Amino acid sequence: MDSIISETSKSSLGESSGLSLIVASSLNNAIGKANSMLWHLPEDFKYFKNTTWGMPIIMGRKTFESIGKPLPGRTNIVITSNKDWKVEGTITATSLEQAIEQAKETNAKEIFITGGGEIYKQSMPIADKIYRTLVHTKIDGDTFFPEIDEAIWQKVFEKNIEADVKHKYDMSFQIWEKKLKDIF
Numbered sequence: 001m002d003s004i005i006s007e008t009s010k011s012s013l014g015e016s017s018g019l020s021l022i023v024a025s026s027l028n029n030a031i032g033k034a035n036s037m038l039w040h041l042p043e044d045f046k047y048f049k050n051t052t053w054g055m056p057i058i059m060g061r062k063t064f065e066s067i068g069k070p071l072p073g074r075t076n077i078v079i080t081s082n083k084d085w086k087v088e089g090t091i092t093a094t095s096l097e098q099a100i101e102q103a104k105e106t107n108a109k110e111i112f113i114t115g116g117g118e119i120y121k122q123s124m125p126i127a128d129k130i131y132r133t134l135v136h137t138k139i140d141g142d143t144f145f146p147e148i149d150e151a152i153w154q155k156v157f158e159k160n161i162e163a164d165v166k167h168k169y170d171m172s173f174q175i176w177e178k179k180l181k182d183i184f
């Protein structure tokens, strides 16, 4: 059952960055291994597609290569240090800052960071929202999502989905928002 835990958000009182991270991570924060996903969870794919549809998505070059093609219906921005990197249907950025500037040019209401580990780590301090699908398993990985620090972030939404024939693991769709900074 859906539960709104708190509606307090940074954006309700202060300037919002409009930058959101979206990730599926295990109980031990694993997100990938050998540049591949760790699970096949169709409901999570659907959630990812619905949440990011029409918005700019920013990803690292390795994540793009693990997907292999631009995702439809979204502006795909790929970060690489190689300024000559070019793939049709994507925009190349040579830094996170440049990627965010390019994403802002779309005038979308939200900008999504879609991984992987390196890009999540760099963008978490400047993001104000995390859409995290918690996959209820401890699993071997080589790439991890940074720990969500509950002194900085608060969970404002959670919806639990039970495992079934198509989903090997229980999942929780969670939304985390950055807590208000002390303004005094």
Ligand SMILES: NC(=O)c1ccc[n+]([C@@H]2O[C@H](COP(=O)([O-])OP(=O)(O)OC[C@H]3O[C@@H](n4cnc5c(N)ncnc54)[C@H](OP(=O)(O)O)[C@@H]3O)[C@@H](O)[C@H]2O)c1
Residues within 6 Å of the ligand: 022, 023, 024, 025, 030, 031, 032, 033, 034, 035, 036, 037, 059, 060, 061, 062, 063, 064, 066, 079, 080, 081, 082, 093, 094, 095, 096, 114, 115, 116, 117, 118, 119, 120, 122, 143
């Ligand atoms: N579970 C999930 O939700 C999820 C989501 C996304 C990805 N993943 C997984 O995450 C793994 C990939 O993550 P990763 O950490 O290995 O790689 P990544 O973050 O996808 O990409 C790293 C690459 O991005 C470029 N890069 C990073 N920071 C940069 C900067 N500041 N300036 C310029 N370029 C920069 C570099 O590309 P160059 O080497 O070309 O310079 C670097 O090698 C895969 O296993 C994938 O399946 C999981």
